[in-house]
Amino acid sequence: MKVARILLSAALAGFAATNASSQAYPSKPVRLISPYPPGGGTDATARLVAQALGDQMGHQVIVDSRGGASGRIGTELAAKAAPDGYTLILGNVAPLAILPGSGMKLPYDAVRDFQPVSLIATSDYILTVHPSLPARSVKELIALARAKPGVLTYASSGNMGGPHLAGELINLLAKVDILHVPYKGNGPAAIAILTGESQMMFGSGPSVVPHIDAGKLRALATTGAKRTIPKLPTMAELLPGYEVTQWYGILVPAGTPKEVVARLHKEMVTAVGNQKIAQALVKLGTQPLSTTPEEFAAFIKSETAKYAKVIKAAKITPE
Secondary structure, eight states: OHHHHHHHHHHHHHHHHHHHHHHHOOSSOEEEEESSOTTSHHHHHHHHHHHHHHHHHSSOEEEEEOOOGGGHHHHHHHHTSOSSSSEEEEEEHIIIIIHHHHTOOOSSOTTTTEEEEEEEEEEEOEEEEOTTSSOSSHHHHHHHHHHSTTTOEEEESSTTSHHHHHHHHHHHHHTOOOEEEEOSSHHHHHHHHHTTSSSEEEEOHHHHHHHHHTTSSEEEEEOSSSOSSTTSOBGGGTSTTOOOEEEEEEEEETTOOHHHHHHHHHHHHHHHHSHHHHHHHHHTTEEEOOOOHHHHHHHHHHHHHHHHHHHHHHTOOOO
16 A cells, blocks of 8 residues: 555646646747748748747747758757757758658757647748749740750759759659759749849749849749639649748747647747738748647648659659
8 A cells, every 4th residue: 555655646647737737838938940041931931930839838939040951950950959848849841741752861850859739830832033034924934945955044942952852853844954053042042033043943932022023033833733823824734733831830840848849839820820920921922821730740741742753753753
């Protein structure tokens, strides 16, 4: 009986400690890793999410920009962080689906090393060209690429990122040869287009829309299955089967307490459901949404399988 009482006391103490820890969370600032440099859609979305979470939870959420290697650097950092709820990552398609689907050796496992919290937004890329390029439609661009094989170039946010795959899918479906030039993020890639280093790019809204509105770049199409910008056609309207989209979601290191994951999920659902936050996400060129952790995990697996097929068909070799 004495042993039983000791075990029961220990169990109750453990439950109380866990419950107290859950209720106290967060008790200090939280870090949100953005695995891309400032100037692109990931960074802009991360700062919006950080502000919303910080306001809701009563503790500052600090954006930690760790760009490079198509998101690998920041994603590895998040994977190796303490699973205590004080390190989050704004994950996206490249480091969590495209790179794993490529067969590349990675310093993290996108499934085992992370606990998904919620998918929060999706967006199309915008095919954008420099105004000096004599192409005002995707049809004209493809004709130009066929007339000048290996001459035209497209900038991207990095090898094996969504914009890279978007360009390779044109090459595959249109049977053209447009050369890929990787940069360290959508921001630097946009600068390359503006300065004429490259002729085109598939950019996120924040990185290209201001320049399109200013007349410094020309938009030709979006990359989703359906039109999200009424005046712009989709790539699929000319190239059936074409679809490449960006998405953003919050994840934490595997092993993070379930109570903390539940709290973060609740906060993200509240944030995305807030009209002001939702409108801000739309202004960034994204479509806000929320999922359960289980739905987000299943989505990542399906995206990995999809891009693995594209990479194999396009014969892209991981670097």
